[in-house]
Amino acid sequence: MSPPLIRAIGLRKEHRVGLTTVHALRDVSVELRRGDFVAVVGPSGSGKSTLLNLLGLLDQPTEGSYCIAGQDVLGLDPDQRADVRNRRIGFVFQTFNLLARSTAFENVELPLVYAGVAKRERQRRAEAALASVGLVRRRDHWPSQLSGGEQQRVAIARALVNDPLLILADEPTGALDSRTSLEILAHLQGLNDASRTIVLVTHDLTVARHTRRVVRMRDGCVEREELVPEWLDARALLAEAQQGSGTVRQLPRPPAA
Numbered sequence: 001m002s003p004p005l006i007r008a009i010g011l012r013k014e015h016r017v018g019l020t021t022v023h024a025l026r027d028v029s030v031e032l033r034r035g036d037f038v039a040v041v042g043p044s045g046s047g048k049s050t051l052l053n054l055l056g057l058l059d060q061p062t063e064g065s066y067c068i069a070g071q072d073v074l075g076l077d078p079d080q081r082a083d084v085r086n087r088r089i090g091f092v093f094q095t096f097n098l099l100a101r102s103t104a105f106e107n108v109e110l111p112l113v114y115a116g117v118a119k120r121e122r123q124r125r126a127e128a129a130l131a132s133v134g135l136v137r138r139r140d141h142w143p144s145q146l147s148g149g150e151q152q153r154v155a156i157a158r159a160l161v162n163d164p165l166l167i168l169a170d171e172p173t174g175a176l177d178s179r180t181s182l183e184i185l186a187h188l189q190g191l192n193d194a195s196r197t198i199v200l201v202t203h204d205l206t207v208a209r210h211t212r213r214v215v216r217m218r219d220g221c222v223e224r225e226e227l228v229p230e231w232l233d234a235r236a237l238l239a240e241a242q243q244g245s246g247t248v249r250q251l252p253r254p255p256a257a
Helices: 048-055 078-088 104-114 119-132 148-160 178-193 234-243
Strands: 006-017 020-032 037-041 063-068 089-093 166-170 197-202 213-218 221-227
Touching: 006 048, 020 048, 020 221, 037 048, 037 178, 048 166, 048 197, 078 089, 089 148, 104 119, 104 148, 119 148, 148 178, 166 178, 178 197, 178 234
Parallel strands: 037 197, 037 213, 089 166, 166 197
Antiparallel strands: 006 020, 006 063, 213 221
16 A cells, blocks of 8 residues: 555644643644545534644644655745645635735636746646636636635635645635535535545534545544545535526535534
């Protein structure tokens, strides 16, 4: 068996608040292989966003080790970590994080600008990324001219444009209605079918059922990991809605952990 793409061992994260030490993450270990689609689930304060920030090199742990494709990334200096983050990790956020004064195309192109890619190649790759989410015709629109779902698809295209090893999605459907959420989940499932490795953070167990594996967190710890027994196919649910009334069937929510 090939070595894991992501190996994090014994991650701890502590914050000082006045005289109190807050343990945001307590001895968390995670392994991901290429093509995994994992949901990290838990209530507010469980540590799931902290874990995502550490996996995305947006923050440094207090203790622990972290390797991406066999490379110890915690031993790198800040500029080197920023380079790894730009080349190897794609981010999709709940609030889209698009630049308001840049077009959809310019937002998607931006990581390539930071990476120093030549203009012609930037244009080719940004066009291809927009095409992959069905938004070539909206390339010259400002974010304010796009729907919430379209903005999130631009964010997905931006996450893909550098061909990253890992996609991190933080509550990517949290600001969207049911049908648009399903469309975004369908896009993520399509990316996973193409062997993309994805970690999705959510508080919603119904959203987590669209992934392949669930990591449940509470109080900064991993309670347990489990395979999703009845995986939900977002594309099939969308097709069902199109053939019927056009309304997405509301799925029964599983009981809370």
